Amino acid sequence: MTGRDLVVVALAGVQRYIEESRTTTDLRSGSQIIAGLAAAGVECLLADDRLDARIVFPVEGRARGAEDGMPNRIVARVAAGTGPRAAEQVRDHLDGMWAHWVGQVFGEDDGRRARGELDTPGWPVVQWVSVPAEAGDHAAQWRRAQRLLAGRKNIRDFAQPLDASRPLCTLSPRWRSVPPPQRAPEHMRGEDLSVPSWVKRLWHRRGGGEQKGFPSTKGIASAHYRAAVLRHWDRPGIAEAVRDLKDCVDQVDRQDISEAALPGFPEEVTGAGGGDPAADWFRGRGAQWVYPGVWHLDALAHRFGLKGDDGEAGEDGESGLPELFEEAVGLGAMASKALAQAGEQAGLAPPSPHLAVLVQDLDSMGRFLSGRGRGQDGGPLEVTAEEHGRISRELSEVAAEQRSAVEKALGTVVYAGGDDLLALVPAAQALGVARACHDTVRAPLPTASTGLLFFHHDSSLREALHRAHELLAEAKRREGKHGLGIGYIRNSGAHAECVVGWADGAPPEEALRVFMPRGDSARIRLSPRLLADLIAERTHLDGGADGAGEDHRPLPRGVAEAEMRRLIRRHTTVAPPPGGSAPPEAAPKDDEKLKRAFAHDAVAALARLAPEGRLLDEDAVRVAVFLRQEVL
Structure with a gap:
């Protein structure tokens, strides 16, 4: 494939635009907008026969209707001498596509368009370079394109229409807000959003249609629990509790808004309940109501417009709320607790209030594609159009495998491009999904690094996305990269994080499960004082300055390990076996043996999580304890 121009078109500011999201629907819409622009760019190149375009990235065939493998960069080889024209055509086409979407959201006949009030200079940000055929072979063209694109990133266009009478956009403060579109629902009309943010917010409503939504944070957090409830529908108390829950919600929530379906729900779950309307309701609308904390009288009253911000009482009683509403809220809290109790008797863990943001990115991908980095097979990539096409196909396959792994765990993918991934996953499945997605990246590709953040379903989604990245x-930043950064943010704001290597010995996700009840250790109970005592002894175990500024030499390794095992045994107890199966006279001896084995494995795991040469990393211990407490 010689005698062709190389064209690279990049959409800049993509991650920022996607992350500027208040809801999961914003998040998904932002991703779909970027994918739609990239697909439109590919179609524009292929539609002009004079260009005779050969698409290198993404894989041809992925442009139409494909959710995966659509990067924010298009690489194509076009007929000699047509490169600049091809790139400009793509830029103009994407500007026109964006204007069309704005028109769908705001209305084509809206007078604001004619006055220029809906213009968005600086968005979308389409950057392109064209390298002529005379520059040499594909490798020479590629190197030149990367240098030019790097320089292009330093050019900024600050032009923007500013209406000083309007506040800044609450999602994207680099833009001014505009009055809401006519089709904006009543509950959104008070928001200060810019044109790009309104397009994202109303993306699924554009053109007057009502398209598929996206699961909420509560829907994702409770997915694993709801699936288990539906699988155990015939167990005592479960169906009755769900019916009671439904009756209470019907009295409280008149909006009748269904939760977007999770594609990973298996067939046996969707058929649970034998056609029981309560089971259908539980799948479609029960996501948030399984949490007792949601049943807060004042919060629900404010949410449904039954009580003003001033909190003044009304005429129907001391609270100013209808008696039936108050009664339904109280009964709803009782029903959610009754469901949890019935589930516990059936062996189900309670619904976790947490979910996880999973992000993954290939290490040094730019160097690898330029032949200056090495893949997992140890060799550099030959920089040819054919090899780049092969890598493009590999990335497309990785993206499909990652979506399958996420959805199998009842998670949902925001975007999967093969070289990068963003997904939301139920907390109980997050470690396993992180491992599965990591393992989809195989030779000849480079290694992948991962960020995994657990957060409460009521916490800021935007903060969680930012912290995950x-x-x-x-x-x-680890030497050699190929790391796993993992952390949590509780609803109270408490947080901790640590970084471990994917390839440094035993699987890191197994070490992070050190305190989680599994196998024989399921009967182990941890004292809340364990974490505090381990942290208090850290300077003696590993050396360093204590809180008073006094330096300590570390204990000899063997002595320090023995002390850690003693502390762990001291703060563990053993629950009786189910049904009292062990003879009473053997219990103390067996329990002590179990505690010793648990302490031995725990010390090894904690050392695995600590930096080289140390036994204890405070934040890693905090993360492990969090997983024990919140991610069963």
């Missing part, structure tokens, strides 16, 4: 950046 920070964890990914920290994982990539």
